[in-house]
Amino acid sequence: MFSIIQAAGWPIWPLIACSVVALALIIERFLSLKTAKIVPPRLVDEAVAVSRVSVPTPDVVTQLEQNSALGEVLASGLRALNADPRCGETELRASMEHTGRAVAHRLERYLSALGTIASAAPLLGLLGTVIGMIEIFGSQAPGGTTGGNPAQLAHGISIALYNTAFGLIVAIPALIFWRYFRARVDEYLLHLELASERFARHLASLRR
Numbered sequence: 001m002f003s004i005i006q007a008a009g010w011p012i013w014p015l016i017a018c019s020v021v022a023l024a025l026i027i028e029r030f031l032s033l034k035t036a037k038i039v040p041p042r043l044v045d046e047a048v049a050v051s052r053v054s055v056p057t058p059d060v061v062t063q064l065e066q067n068s069a070l071g072e073v074l075a076s077g078l079r080a081l082n083a084d085p086r087c088g089e090t091e092l093r094a095s096m097e098h099t100g101r102a103v104a105h106r107l108e109r110y111l112s113a114l115g116t117i118a119s120a121a122p123l124l125g126l127l128g129t130v131i132g133m134i135e136i137f138g139s140q141a142p143g144g145t146t147g148g149n150p151a152q153l154a155h156g157i158s159i160a161l162y163n164t165a166f167g168l169i170v171a172i173p174a175l176i177f178w179r180y181f182r183a184r185v186d187e188y189l190l191h192l193e194l195a196s197e198r199f200a201r202h203l204a205s206l207r208r
Contacts, residue, residue, distance in 0.1 A: 011128030015166050022117045025110045027182045029181050038069045039191045047074045048202050055081050055206065064085060069103045069188075073196050077203050089204040096196045100205065103192065107185045111178060118174035123174065125167015132160025 035041075047064060050056050055078060056064075065075035077092050084091070105154035135156025 011124070011131050011163050012166055015128070015163065016122050016171055018121050018124065018174075019170045020115050022114060022170060022177075025114045025117075026173075026177045029110060029114075029177075032109075033181065033184055033188070036068070038107070038188045039195070040068050040070065043068065043070055044195045044199060047071075047199060051202070051206065053061070055085070056110065069107065070192055070195055073099050073103060073192055074199050077196070077199055081203055081206070089200060092203050093196075093200050096200060097146060098172055100192055102121065104185075104189055107188060111181055111185065114174055114181070115180045118171050118178050121165045121171035121174065125164045125171075128163020128167070129160045132156045132158070132163065 050060065050064075061075050061078045061082065064071045064078070073096055077096045080087055080092055080095040133156065136153055136155075
């Protein structure tokens with residue numbers, strides 16, 4: 001592996017840095033976007049059951065808030081109702097939407113960086129290819145002869161090919177995982193929206 005890096009020349013180092021960052025982001029997103037941390041099953045049913053008769057105590061609301069991202073959104077509605085028992089459904093929805101926007105921003109964290117790596121890695125590989133081509137042309141002897149320096153010619157070809165290949169090796173998985181996480185986040189956001197809509201109607205019914 002080290003011999004390949006040596007043959008690829010200095011342009012491969014930015015690609016190696018991109019690959020390390022992309023791998024770290026992918027692992028972090030896999031750990032952060034677990035279903036249990038975002039939208040645990042039956043959490044809405046449990047929150048509705050707990051608040052069916054009256055608004056839960058602040059301790060219960062805090063426990064719900066720390067449960068997951070969905071729990072954080074639901075707890076914001078309960079806090080609004082605890083703060084003002086006469087608040088209307090519009091105020092409840094506004095409070096939950098505000099928290100939902102913060103949660104959505106947190107779910108989308110690092111996705112733009114992963115997408116940037118997926119877009120930039122082929123360009124970095126192309127940069128290495130161009131540098132390799134410059135090495136190839138530089139290996140040609142002046143005066144129009146084609147003898148040149150074989151070692152320098154081989155070095156230029158290796159720079160061009162290795163960087164092109166490594167740029168694609170970094171970009172393709174980064175793009176695949178970026179699209180996967182993007183779809184996963186969109187699914188979570190839809191679930192959060194539907195759950196908060198249902199819970200807002202439930203909280204509005206408590207006021208009647």
